[in-house]
Amino acid sequence: MAGKLTMIVGPMYSGKTTELLSFVEIYKLGRKKFKVFKPAIDDRYGKSLVKTHTGLEVEAIAVEGSKDIVNLLEEKIDAVFIDEVQFFDKDLVRIVKQLIDSNVDVFCAGLDMTFKQNPFETTAALMAIADEVIKKKAVCEVCGEYKANLTYKVTEEEKEIDIGGKEKYIAVCRDCYNNLSKERIK
Numbered sequence: 001m002a003g004k005l006t007m008i009v010g011p012m013y014s015g016k017t018t019e020l021l022s023f024v025e026i027y028k029l030g031r032k033k034f035k036v037f038k039p040a041i042d043d044r045y046g047k048s049l050v051k052t053h054t055g056l057e058v059e060a061i062a063v064e065g066s067k068d069i070v071n072l073l074e075e076k077i078d079a080v081f082i083d084e085v086q087f088f089d090k091d092l093v094r095i096v097k098q099l100i101d102s103n104v105d106v107f108c109a110g111l112d113m114t115f116k117q118n119p120f121e122t123t124a125a126l127m128a129i130a131d132e133v134i135k136k137k138a139v140c141e142v143c144g145e146y147k148a149n150l151t152y153k154v155t156e157e158e159k160e161i162d163i164g165g166k167e168k169y170i171a172v173c174r175d176c177y178n179n180l181s182k183e184r185i186k
Ligand SMILES: Nc1ncnc2c1ncn2[C@@H]1O[C@H](COP(=O)(O)OP(=O)(O)OP(=O)(O)O)[C@@H](O)[C@H]1O
Pocket: 011, 012, 013, 014, 015, 016, 017, 018, 019, 051, 052, 053, 054, 111, 137, 138, 139, 140, 141, 171
């Protein structure tokens, strides 16, 4: 049977990695064969772990690009898990298609948008071909409502690729995002 692609997307702190790891647990319990990948660029938690903000973790392989995923899948496996998928090159889309066509289930977690609300291209393309898209939200760090679907950058740095945590980014709802942006120009 063909595999399925599940995308877990949303702003920072929305529990994307937590949800990814809950799927990993299901495959572990079922004694399935799987591999977990993350981009080498995300060095926040050390190179060989995927870790949540609450400290849950699983062993992962840090790769430079999507080609490395193919090279590391020599034996037959049931599932592939990829975290921080927004940092992968677009060629990942072709590779993921090949995997699901060859009966491998694929689960990807990642940001849908940059802090400027631009789509992350690889996430967007994978969402288009996914069997299921799980869109997560966080608690807005300004108003406290559980409706944050955006990430706001609190520093002046404009770069859209910039690794970091709470010292740089907060999760906010659209109203609070717009208010914070207005205050900034004043
Ligand atoms: N504003 C927030 N809203 C919700 N959870 C938050 C918030 N700030 C911190 N957290 C914590 O973060 C946890 C989710 O962490 P997780 O690593 O799964 O998120 P994530 O979406 O993968 O984040 P990131 O995109 O930064 O990797 C929550 O269970 C909660 O304990």
